[in-house]
Amino acid sequence: MKMDSRITVTSPLLPDLDEFHEMLKDIWASKWITNNGSFHKKLEAALAEYLKVPYISLFTNGTLPLLTALQALRITGEVITTPYSFVATTHAIWWNGCRPVFVDIDPATGNIDPDRIEAAITPRTTAILPVHVYGNPCDTKRIQMIADKYGLKVIYDAAHAFGVEVEGESLLNAGDLSTLSFHATKVFNTIEGGAMVMHDAEMKKRIDYLKNFGFANEVEVVGPGINSKMDEMRSAYGLLNLKQVDAAIEARRQVALRYREALKDVEGITFFQDLPGVRHNYSYFPIFVEADKYGMTRDELYFKMKEKGVLGRRYFYPLISSFSTYKGLPSAAKENLPQAHKMAESVICLPMHHGLNDEDISRVLEMIVE
Ligand SMILES: *Cc1c(COP(=O)(O)O)cnc(C)c1O
Numbered sequence: 456m457k458m459d460s461r462i463t464v465t466s467p468l469l470p471d472l473d474e475f476h477e478m479l480k481d482i483w484a485s486k487w488i489t490n491n492g493s494f495h496k497k498l499e500a501a502l503a504e505y506l507k508v509p510y511i512s513l514f515t516n517g518t519l520p521l522l523t524a525l526q527a528l529r530i531t532g533e534v535i536t537t538p539y540s541f542v543a544t545t546h547a548i549w550w551n552g553c554r555p556v557f558v559d560i561d562p563a564t565g566n567i568d569p570d571r572i573e574a575a576i577t578p579r580t581t582a583i584l585p586v587h588v589y590g591n592p593c594d595t596k597r598i599q600m601i602a603d604k605y606g607l608k609v610i611y612d613a614a615h616a617f618g619v620e621v622e623g624e625s626l627l628n629a630g631d632l633s634t635l636s637f638h639a640t641k642v643f644n645t646i647e648g649g650a651m652v653m654h655d656a657e658m659k660k661r662i663d664y665l666k667n668f669g670f671a672n673e674v675e676v677v678g679p680g681i682n683s684k685m686d687e688m689r690s691a692y693g694l695l696n697l698k699q700v701d702a703a704i705e706a707r708r709q710v711a712l713r714y715r716e717a718l719k720d721v722e723g724i725t726f727f728q729d730l731p732g733v734r735h736n737y738s739y740f741p742i743f744v745e746a747d748k749y750g751m752t753r754d755e756l757y758f759k760m761k762e763k764g765v766l767g768r769r770y771f772y773p774l775i776s777s778f779s780t781y782k783g784l785p786s787a788a789k790e791n792l793p794q795a796h797k798m799a800e801s802v803i804c805l806p807m808h809h810g811l812n813d814e815d816i817s818r819v820l821e822m823i824v825e
Contacts, residue, residue, distance in 0.1 A: 461764040462815050466808040467639040467646075468703050470695030478691035487687060490667070494690035498645075501697055506618065507625040508652045510659040513690065514666060517614050517636020517649035519683035521547035523665050524610045524632040524651060525582070526679075527658070532579035535607075537567040538776035538787070539795045540586040544612045545775045548584060556580070557776045557786040560795045564727075565589060565741075568794070569597035575786065576601075582608040587616040587626060588771075589739040590642075591727065595621075595629035602630075610634070613652070617643045618704060620734040627652040637693065642707070642738045643700050645693040648685055703809035707737035710811050714740055717820045723749025724823060739770065740807040742823070743798065753801050760803075760822045767803040774799045 482488060489495075495513060503511045514520045525534070525547060534548045538557040548555045558575050561568040565588040572583065583602055585593045593611065602609045609630035613619075617635060619626045627633045637648030653659050661678075664671050669680030685693075718724050723745040729735055744753040751759075753769070760767050774795055776787035789796055806819055 461766060462806045462811070462818060463766050463808075464768045464804060464806050465640045466810045467644050468642075468696050468699060468809060470692055470699075474695055475692060478695070479688065482687045482691065489684055489686040491663075491684070492687040492690070494687045494694060495685060498685075498690040498693045498697075501694060502650065505697060505700075506627055506652070507620070508627050510653045510656060512651050512653070512659055512662045512666065513685040514634075514649040514651060514683045515685055516647045516683070517634060517638055517641075518543045518547065519666070519681060520634035520649050520651040521584075521610070521612060522550055523662065523681060523683065524634055525551040525553065525584075526681075527661055527665060528582065528608045528610070528631060530582045530608060530610075532581045533577060534582045534584050535567075535572055535575050535580060536584040537586050537588070537795070538774040538792055539565055539588060539771050539798060540612065540775060541614065541771065542775050542778065543614075544584065544586055545781060549780070553581075554579075555781065555784065555786070557781075557784070557792060557795075559792045560588075560798065561594075562794050562798060564591040564593070565798060566591055566593045567598075569594045569601065572598070572601050573605075576605055576607075580605065580607060582610060584610050584612060586612040586614070587619065589727070589741055590615045590617075590619050590736045592616070592619060592621050592626050592730070592733060593629070595626070599630070614641065614649075615738045616736070617641065617738070618700065618734070618736045622732045623734075628654070632658075642704065642736050643693075643696060645685065645689040645696070648689055648693065704736050706809040706811075707807060708735070710807060710816060711737045711740055713816050714742075714805060714820070717824060718742065721749075721824055723747070737807065740805045741770070741802050742805060743801040744803065745801065753803060756823065757803050760819075763818075763822060765806065765819050765822050767805055769799075769802060770804045772799040772802060 611633040613633040614636035637645040666683040669676040
């Protein structure tokens with residue numbers, strides 16, 4: 456199998472090299488390469504505008520804003536979360552010395568099921584950490600009502616939700632804080648990178664201190680901070696990618712439309728539709744394989760695709776609650792998470808990125824439609 460005949464599940468959005476070179480020349484001339492330089496400031500301003508959020512703080516990846524959000528809100532005790540995510544979501548809870556409490560998901564979205572949250576609340580619960588999985592919006596109104604009733608904080612892992620809007624409003628404004636990842640595999644990337652979205656200037660100041668060791672000025676450290684600053688090169692790279700992200704999302708939408716049209720009559724294969732009033736970002740295209748109807752198991756299809764150079768991903772399998780670190784938790788019991796197990800055992804994320812051409816899409820579909 457030739458390397459270049461493989462169709463990968465994702466492909467990074469890359470800036471124009473000449474434009475990037477021009478920006479690098481500016482950075483070299485200024486000799487300011489990190490610590491809130493001019494490209495860092497420009498990217499924060501441009502992202503706040505693009506994402507329709509009041510305040511945003513850049514981070515060096517998408518995991519550190521999760522860790523820092525829990526720190527900033529002084530979360531302790533138990534945190535209610537979803538097992539159906541990338542493992543960093545639960546790691547952030549653990550690294551803060553808190554106990555993750557897994558709640559099952561709603562099969563209609565893949566997100567934490569609001570109907571099951573209240574039953575998981577104990578006197579030690581202090582926060583809810585949901586994920587907008589695949590960019591599908593959580594039921595943020597219901598979750599906020601529950602949080603308000605019990606005095607809980609809400610932090611959204613919005614790593615998949617770059618640019619997602621509900622009724623014209625950014626999904627990132629829900630909850631107390633939201634975090635983003637700008638990793639190479641995401642819709643918008645700065646190679647490695649991430650951000651946190653907050654509601655007010657006071658919180659932004661606090662977060663900006665925390666991501667720079669807690670320094671408020673040259674001589675004052677106001678808290679036990681961390682180092683999670685984004686440098687000037689990746690900020691410049693991000694500014695250039697932001698100019699092309701709408702075109703990339705539109706290209707992804709076209710891929711999703713082709714997939715849906717071709718798969719709509721395939722027995723045993725299901726997928727998500729666009730939700731009314733939602734601007735989706737098409738960050739992933741998960742399909743769900745029902746083995747008895749489709750005539751092949753998920754893994755049989757997955758490995759058949761792989762053999763032919765069509766690389767899907769089983770996101771999210773195994774569940775976070777199945778990893779050795781977490782499987783001993785009472786809430787990790789399989790009986791507690793039937794819908795999450797069902798989804799994890801049936802999912803394949805198909806190749807989904809801006810660079811797929813007609814031939815690639817046909818090759819992916821050939822694998823599934825016999
Ligand atoms: C990618 C991702 C992260 C971690 O982001 P990094 O930038 O890789 O640190 C966290 N949560 C979810 C749901 C993710 O998909």
